[in-house]
Amino acid sequence: MTRGYGDGRGRGYGHGGAGPQGGPGGAGGPGGPGGGRGRGVPDSLLIGVLAFLLGLTVLAWTATGLAGLFTHGAWPDGVTFTSTPLALRSLIGAPHDLAAAWPGTPAAQLSGYGLFWGILISELLILVVLTVFALGTIARYRAVRANRRAAGKTAGWEGAAGAGGAAGVGEATGAAGAAEAAAQSGPASTDGRHTAAPPPAPTPTAAPSLTAPATPLPAAETAAPPASASAAPTATGAPTASGAPVTAVPIPAPVPAPGPAPADTPVTPTPAVHYGTDRRQAGALAAAAVAAAEGPLVVATTDPALWADTKDGRAKLGPLLTYDPQHLLDTPARVRWSPTSGCEDIATAAARATALVAPVRPPSTLDSAVADAATTLLRCWLHAAAVDGRPFRQLHRWAHTKGAAHEPVRILRTNQKASAGQAGELESVLTAHAERREMAQELVSRTLASLASIHIRDACNPARTDALLLESFIDEGGTLYVVGESIEDPRTTPGAMPLLVALLSNVVERGRRMAERSSAGRLDPPLTLVLDDIAALAPFPALPSLLETGRAQGLLTLATMRSQEQARARWPHTPLPA
Missing domain, CATH: 3.40.50 (Rossmann fold)
Structure with missing residues (x-):
């Protein structure tokens, strides 16, 4: 059997040249029965099969080694990546015989087949979960980008329509005025005969521009009264069907009409x-x-x-x-x-204390000093609990246990994360006027009274x-x-x-x-x-x-x-x- 070019001029290899069976280009050419492209295994399928075999080999190798490591505390001797394909071939025939699959490894260093297959299946499940998660994340990212791109295009189209709307309305108004002038000039021809004026040429104006707001005219044009025929602008007459020129007539100034708002404008x-x-x-x-x-x-x-x-x-x-x-x-x-979250920052602690005291804060301005003292107590306690890693329920103990209110003073003095000056400010409130201190502590106790409930304590943890x-x-x-x-x-x-x-x-x-x-x-x-x-x-x-x-x-x-x-x-x- 000889190989040669047929009459197809190199377009295909034939098995018998330009024979009757092959036609132009031989049997392998375009005209023969054996012609056509794409015969054989696709490259993507080959790559997929190779990747699957490589992944299965890696999983079997790691599963065998990890099973031996978990059973005997050491990686088995002879369990290498290069010997894994032969081991896989043996495991297909005898899934329960690990010793036969790894002949170069002492049987005492291998685990049971149950642990091996359990680890292998677990690795497969983890790989599947990670793959699904990655595909979902990529799909969501592409969807978000597509939505943003579509929103950007829509905004661009709306802007283009709005920009061209004024010009479109002006052109449409001008065309209407010219058509009206031509219609009026028809009966007034010089020879007295009735002639029909040619129809005006259509203006290529987009439909959305008709609904766009028209550009407002200057004040001098909109406020001026109608002028006489001699002062109004005139249109040059065009020849009619009889050949007579059309008498010039005044063209009225176009009065823009306010266009309706676009129907798709979002209402906020x-x-x-x-x-x-x-x-x-x-x-x-x-x-x-x-x-x-x-x-x-x-x-x-x-x-x-x-x-x-x-x-x-x-x-x-x-x-x-x-x-x-x-x-x-x-x-x-x-x-x-937890209300203590973020209170390592003293500004956050101050805002949090103000919010906590707000429901029980006295409305009268005469009690503002007591409310400010209660806010200072809560601010310093929140800051102390946050920098020392205490839970929020610790504030309930400081508020209701006698003598425990000085513990946050010690924390604010000794902890390096505490803001400067907070310990002295807290101590000044605790050692100030006794009646004011007691009223401030009463406000704080009332604020934190709900922590006596187990459900609320759990909600703050x-x-x-x-x-x-x-x-x-x-x-x-x-x-x-x-x-x-x-x-x-x-x-x-x-x-x-x-x-x-x-x-x-x-x-x-x-x-x-x-x-x-x-x-x-x-x-x-x-x-x-x-x-x-x-x-x-x-x-x-x-x-x-x-x-x-x-x-x-x-x-x-x-x-x-x-x-x-x-x-x-x-x-x-x-x-x-x-």
Whole structure:
């Protein structure tokens, strides 16, 4: 059998030259029955098979060595990577005979076949889990990038349409005026015969430009009265069908009409406060706001039904966290949070102490000295517990145990992480006027009284995963539910209200810091806060400023309360918007 080029001029190798069977190019050419490309095993399949065999070899080698290491405390002799393929071939025929698979290794150094296969299967499962996790992460990253790219293109198209809208309306108006002039000039031809004017040429104006707002004319043109025919601009006549010139007629100045707003312009919800005693209406308003939120969401409510009605829909959009220190909800998944977290920073400790004391703070300015002393006590105690690694329940012991209040003074003096001057400030409060000190300690004791409950103590003892979830749920577009009891007189029995106030203040402050660090100076997508019955749940001090400046930073707020009198009782020095 000879190999030669056929009549196909080198386009294929034939088995018999230009024979009748092969046609042009031989049997291997394009015209023969044996022609065509792609015969054989694809390269991707070969690479996949080789990678599978190599991975299986590595897994069998490590499984044998680890089994011997776990059984006898040393890697077996003779168990090398180069001898693993022969061992695999032997194990296929006799899976229970490891000694035959590794003839160069003493049988006493090998483990039983059960441990070997268990380790091998475990390695396979770990590899599968890691592969699925990597594929999911890559797919999610690509989806996020695709969404951002699509959003950028949409914004670019909208900008282009808006820029071309004014020119489009002007061109359309000019074309309409020219057509009207041509129609009027038809009967006024010089020879007196009725001639039809040619139709105006269509202007290539895009459809979206008709709905774009027209460019406003100068004041001199819009305010001027109609001019006479001699003063108005005229159009040069065009020849009619009979050949006679068209008499020049005045063209009226185009009057721009305000175009409607684009239908797809997103409507951003504005911060608002809803007053009403109908709790069903307030709950429906809060549920609608939760359903409309597209980005991260914080829901604070006293109604467990709001959580039950909206949690399933929000769970599909991101992580779902529930802070329920009093166990009002029927769920085992509760996030825990310690008010001492981050209090190594003295500024954070001061803000946290102010939030904790807010529910029991006396409204009168005459008692401001007592309230400031209580805030100083809590600030120093939070700072001391944070730098010394003490749990939050330690503050309850310092507040209710006689003589234990001087222990944080010692911590602040001896611990190198403590901020300078805090020990002296705490000691000055403890050694000041006796009546003021006792009243301040009474305020602190009332603030921390809820720690006597085992559920609340457990809610203040977080795991590491709880702290990570609270720090990342805004970036991941998650949802945080804060649920508690409705308390009308928190200054006598605050319950868990100080903890709820501190958590909401912490979340709002974190959102503001994230907005300040962003390039646009605001959160995108925005953080939505739905605060249902917030005056009876957690009247945190930052709510008035949040309603005033939160929208500019990407913090959209909806607060529902029962009456304006209730709002004035909770925020006596800063009125809320009506």
